[in-house]
Amino acid sequence: MREALALAREMLGLTSPNPAVGCLIVRDGRVVGRGATARGGRPHAETQALAEAGEHARGATAIVSFEPCAHQGQTPPCARALIEAGIARVVIGCTDPYPAVRGRGIAMLRRAGIETVVGVLEQDCRRLNEGFIMRVTRGRPFALLKLAMTLDGRIAAANGDSHWVSSPASRRLVHQWRRECDAVIVGAGTVIADNPRLTCRLPGGRDPLRVVVDSRLRCPPEQRVFRQRSAAPTLLATAAEHVRRAQRRYGERTTIVGLPRSSRGLDLKRLMRELARRGVCRVMFEGGAHLAASALAAGIIDRVAFFLAPKILGSGMPAVDGLSAATMRRALPVAATTAQAVGDDWLIQGDIVTDRRRSAFAGDRSVSASA
Ligand SMILES: NC(=O)c1ccc[n+]([C@@H]2O[C@H](COP(=O)([O-])OP(=O)(O)OC[C@H]3O[C@@H](n4cnc5c(N)ncnc54)[C@H](OP(=O)(O)O)[C@@H]3O)[C@@H](O)[C@H]2O)c1
Structure with a gap:
């Protein structure tokens, strides 16, 4: 998660109005994919990490600093992309308060039978995107x-x-x-x-x-x-x-x-x-x-x-x-x-x-x- 956060931090200030997110795909103790939200907020971190991991994503763990999105925007939801790539386990830093997500990304993963852990380095993950969170909630x-x-x-x-x-x-x-x-x-x-x-x-x-x-x-x-x-x-x-x-x-x-x-x-x-x-x-x-x-x-x-x-x-x-x-x-x-x-x-x-x-x-x- 620290490495995912470091990837996200590199993009802070470049992704608004979207949050800056980092994602790693780990298979057999080895990182097979890395991604961070791109300039302007797209593509999302998960999309890039999955693309880099390719077939190695099947059965792997995804570590992502912010809850994967669950809504169809300009691209399909990241939670769905993780499911379709055959990810076995997802570790999430903090939840996304955006009304169209707000726990739905986590629910979608769990409904698909994926073991989903939430709240790893939660304070650090929230703090990195305190701007996005403030804008959405206040x-x-x-x-x-x-x-x-x-x-x-x-x-x-x-x-x-x-x-x-x-x-x-x-x-x-x-x-x-x-x-x-x-x-x-x-x-x-x-x-x-x-x-x-x-x-x-x-x-x-x-x-x-x-x-x-x-x-x-x-x-x-x-x-x-x-x-x-x-x-x-x-x-x-x-x-x-x-x-x-x-x-x-x-x-x-x-x-x-x-x-x-x-x-x-x-x-x-x-x-x-x-x-x-x-x-x-x-x-x-x-x-x-x-x-x-x-x-x-x-x-x-x-x-x-x-x-x-x-x-x-x-x-x-x-x-x-x-x-x-x-x-x-x-x-x-x-x-x-x-x-x-x-x-x-x-x-x-x-x-x-x-x-x-x-x-x-x-x-x-x-x-x-x-x-
Ligand atoms: N060391 C530092 O970190 C640092 C940083 C910045 C500045 N400074 C120094 O601070 C000095 C300038 O400070 P300052 O207090 O004179 O000016 P300021 O705070 O930069 O500007 C105040 C002016 O902004 C306008 N304003 C409009 N709406 C306002 C609002 N809601 N609240 C407050 N101001 C509003 C007002 O002018 P109008 O009534 O005309 O709209 C007000 O006189 C300079 O000497 C500068 O070198 C130091």
């Missing part, structure tokens, strides 16, 4: 908030300079995350201050969709994010009344989406739903401070990844500006935290605790009207 992408800050929690100097807060090793890791995400999101303040490209500059990497949140069209159209050559488009989210003006201002290469406003700017929950509708499973918020606060307050951030660089500024922009939890009890709790050294920095990661946050913030309008 109608929004999985969201990571990434920020690089000094030891005293500043993401930019007082003059707006943030080049660079973190070490080259940390920045390389962020490029890998861009490759694994379907979209990255920044606020207008970041586009104006940093003129970022938001591309993936790793060899063989692929650019994510770039999303700029700018309710008043403050971003100059000359900024790189609107002008650069990239296989992936840039999407500008703005207030509904500015859509036509935005189309003229940013040109045809920028996709414009109109959104309603919330108390903090554009309605980020609506933006998440709109991105999910476009097949986006996994997004990374890349700042700045005000967008980070709004996204946290809106309850749409699932995980934080903060790089702590061994520097102290003493002034400048706080990492999260405007969340304003009035007491320690009201601070946003982060669970399952890990810390690891990356280059000169420490990377602290953790999951936002949703239920406790809801109750802790209940009635606190200074924190969020919508959390």
